[in-house]
Amino acid sequence: MSDNGFVQYHYRDAIGGFFEFPTENARALLPQDLQPIEPHHGSSVLSVMAFDFHDSPVGSYGELILSILTAPRVEQGQPWPRSAFFPFRLATTTRESREHAIERWHLPHYMKDIDLRWDRGDGHVTIHATERGQPIVDMTVTEFEWSEVEHRYQAFMHDDEGFYSSTIVMKGLFSENEEEKGGIVIHTQAMTELLEDWELTTTPFRELWMKNGVQTFHPLQQLASYARR
């Protein structure tokens, strides 16, 4: 962590899958001022992301993030965010990383350590998330064309103390496709219990894969205008 508020997390791999699910489920989780992105009317987007961090203020660790994609807030005179998301459940492989993320970024965590196994194949990667041997999520994404990018995102968070946002810049190799070749299996488990009744698609309409990059969190902003549902 730095005293100017910017914090960097270096990753070997980061993958993501976007899955459609009913907007009524999204609205039940989102603060009322946040609007879900709808690729089709009535369908919102669950983003499932996994990170393999090798260098950070809390050492190396793995992270699994469940988020809902939301419309970003564009500010005059500021760089535009590529997109925005509302993380509603995160799990990490170490206690230190979990405590850091809760304290520093107010991110809503699953309070037990998980394991993340990465199976890297030819043109695809699969993550297996488990907790003490019990499966949580298995997700596969496929590669497309790689390019060096610097993408800017917004994250929105809330906890008992208030509402927040942070800009996150992802810099590194990037591949993105909508070829519908990946997949996800969500197991019945405490971390994923919220998803049990969702009509979630199991083929991602978009797959992301980032390599050898750095994730930079910009200083946290407290928001006054978001009212909690």
Added chain:
Amino acid sequence: MATRVEAPASSNVLDYDYSSFFYSSSDDPFAILEPYNEWYNRATRQGYYLFAQPMSTPPAARISLEEQLHNRTVPLLNLSSYNYLGLSYRPEVIEAAKRALDKYGLGAAGSPILSGTMDIHVELEEAIAKFKGKEAAMVFPTGYSTNVGMISGLMRPGDWIIADQNSHASIVDGAILSKANVRFFRHNNVADLEKKLRQTTGKKLVAVEGIYSMDGDVCPLPDIVDVCKRYGARILLDEAHSCFVYGPNGRGVAEHYGLHEEIDIHIGTFSKALGGQGGYVASSRGLYNYLKGFARSRVFSCSLSPVVAAGVLESLKLAQQEPQLRETLWKNVAHIRKRLDAEGVDVGDSTSQIFPVMIRNDRRVFEIGHKLLRAGLYLQPIIYPAVAKHRSRFRVSVSASHTFEQLDEGVSILARVLREEGIIL
């Protein structure tokens, strides 16, 4: 680690889309305009906006286009217009419109349920009903307002609308306005449609299209009808791109499959094969009477201009009197398909008069588009979010008014540019 990081000096305009500019953090609704226009202007300056360039000629095989990036007028071979039967500029159509202009003046000056219905509108509705073999047909001022008014006029909160995920925005917006429950099934996937139908109870409307305009593929109507019948769902078939083109009498894909009587609601437009403007709902007299009161997009719009109605009526007559127009169109489709195949051009799953020329690179599709314009060919690039990421393409629309020579010329230009760009070998 943890070094000061500056914001990116510049960003790639193609990393953004309309959803990126939906909300601003300000309380002023105009605050979003400045960042949006910065994006729009940057995209335009960099050549990433090849849309809405004005044409100064009829949408014929040869056109003049006001090319905006370089501010010049360019003569082009046109493979972009929907004028499938070449009727928009036929002398008979123009004369009919002129006569109507002399007789009625420019506009209808009223809603169709008040003072805006003229005898030419009634004549057009009767002609469409007769052509479609239905009890009644209702004319709307645009194709968009047809689906919006039809769907929102009939469906209610608690009902179910199940539509193909590639449905036109007018179907989606009609569904939203109806406040019914909406589910989308995977494109042309009847198994997924059945899965969605199985999950619903109550009143159900399934909305599909004869031809999907981005891919030029036809809906698997026999299987869709079968599953809808089994689950008691009404079927809305939008034949915007297929009516007057498909079927032994040009009635559309439903006639092509011998399923004309199985469709509950036939939708179509006058702006594609008939070269005019407006749309219709053809169905029962009962539905007509109901929509007269409940299709708000029609009730609260001015009627279709009588000038356009007269032109469309003449186009309809010509489309019926000259089946050779459809025959010519299909000969042209077969000819260009053979030429595109021979050149190794990827046209996806198209089986219709619409061919997607797959580029699969969102950035290069614009560079190639400029190169095509310089080479004398007008093709419209289609990118995300109109199609999935990396499924960018050009859309070729074939018309009966094209000659084989013109189609050959178009394919030659296209193949040469695609070969120079490494898209084909």
